[in-house]
Amino acid sequence: MSPAQRHPTMADVAERAGVSPSTVSRTLRGLTSVSADVRVRVEQAARELNFAVSRQAASLVTGKTGVVAVLVPTLNSWFMGSALSSLGPLLRAAGMELNVYVIPDMAERTSFFEHLPARRNADALLVFGFDLTDEETARLDDLGMPVIYVSQHAKGRPSVYVDDVAGGCKATRHLLNLGHRRIAFVPTAGATGFTFSSRERLLGYRQALTEAGIPLDDELVVTMSVEDKRGLAAGIGALLSLREPPTAVFAEQDELAVAVVHTLRAARIQVPERMSVIGFDDHQIAEWFDLSTVAQSPSDMGRVAGELALKLIDDPEADRTRHVVLPIHLIPRATTAPPAPTGDVVTEAGM
Numbered sequence: 001m002s003p004a005q006r007h008p009t010m011a012d013v014a015e016r017a018g019v020s021p022s023t024v025s026r027t028l029r030g031l032t033s034v035s036a037d038v039r040v041r042v043e044q045a046a047r048e049l050n051f052a053v054s055r056q057a058a059s060l061v062t063g064k065t066g067v068v069a070v071l072v073p074t075l076n077s078w079f080m081g082s083a084l085s086s087l088g089p090l091l092r093a094a095g096m097e098l099n100v101y102v103i104p105d106m107a108e109r110t111s112f113f114e115h116l117p118a119r120r121n122a123d124a125l126l127v128f129g130f131d132l133t134d135e136e137t138a139r140l141d142d143l144g145m146p147v148i149y150v151s152q153h154a155k156g157r158p159s160v161y162v163d164d165v166a167g168g169c170k171a172t173r174h175l176l177n178l179g180h181r182r183i184a185f186v187p188t189a190g191a192t193g194f195t196f197s198s199r200e201r202l203l204g205y206r207q208a209l210t211e212a213g214i215p216l217d218d219e220l221v222v223t224m225s226v227e228d229k230r231g232l233a234a235g236i237g238a239l240l241s242l243r244e245p246p247t248a249v250f251a252e253q254d255e256l257a258v259a260v261v262h263t264l265r266a267a268r269i270q271v272p273e274r275m276s277v278i279g280f281d282d283h284q285i286a287e288w289f290d291l292s293t294v295a296q297s298p299s300d301m302g303r304v305a306g307e308l309a310l311k312l313i314d315d316p317e318a319d320r321t322r323h324v325v326l327p328i329h330l331i332p333r334a335t336t337a338p339p340a341p342t343g344d345v346v347t348e349a350g351m
Helices: 010-017 021-028 036-049 055-062 078-093 106-115 134-141 164-177 195-211 229-240 254-266 284-288 298-314
Strands: 067-072 097-102 124-128 147-150 159-162 183-186 248-251 276-281 292-295 323-326 329-331
Touching: 010 021, 010 036, 021 036, 067 078, 067 298, 078 097, 078 124, 078 298, 106 134, 124 298, 147 298, 159 164, 159 298, 164 183, 164 195, 164 248, 164 276, 164 292, 164 329, 183 195, 183 254, 229 254, 248 254, 254 276, 254 284, 298 323
Parallel strands: 067 097, 067 124, 124 147, 147 159, 159 323, 183 248, 248 276, 276 292
Antiparallel strands: 292 329
């Protein structure tokens, strides 16, 4: 039976182009190790035979699946949406597919690490924002593929992240430079994943206060949740009822910072006249609310992590301990200002 009478195979394309099947696979997967002349011949032969790449066939020839897997705690977040929106097109342009594993709870997490479905089904794994146990990390080390940690620093393993400690310092120093000396830090309650970033931002907050000679006060660290309006009000009430209440709040995420601003204003406490508020991320909502923040780019993080994964897949000799630290910067907006003079309480009613 001739190729025209059956589904064409990679061997048919190789025979017509005068190359090996592995060269056909590399060419049609977009790898750069193929010369321009060979690429033209292979692509022409594939068009003439109406050949489409089979992932399974390519895997048999090359030992590669053409798939990059991603392990995420949730898809319901601005950060993950932004990161995956840049990662997906990058991988498609390289002839790769994206497979996403979502493990939002302990049952799913236990099942994933017990069965490791990414094994033999992907060429690399990107792990977004998880604090893994030593046992879980060891399981991933045994996958036999590049594992890139994203939005966290994994010692001795490829990682792409921002310096959350430096970011926490930047936010706190901004408030200190405005004259604030009582500054609260608000971590997120019940956040799925990304607790690594939360701890690092708290460390940066404490580091900046210590550098300024200001004693640390655990009463100024109050956990709150965007989803819990009553809890937000209670948390703000706890801060305002202190013997020396804060004049500024550093919320670890922009969405939480906006919720804090809303809660303060609902209580007739003016922002920033009575209370300054700063966030972290530069979420779209930060610009809409004119929120001061420390900006990071999850879109850049997804793109750079994808580029690193492709490099490690294509070059087994590439550095597998490389860390890429992406830039962050302070964006001062309308929610931060110098503190009100001592004894001058400013509320909406008094404005």
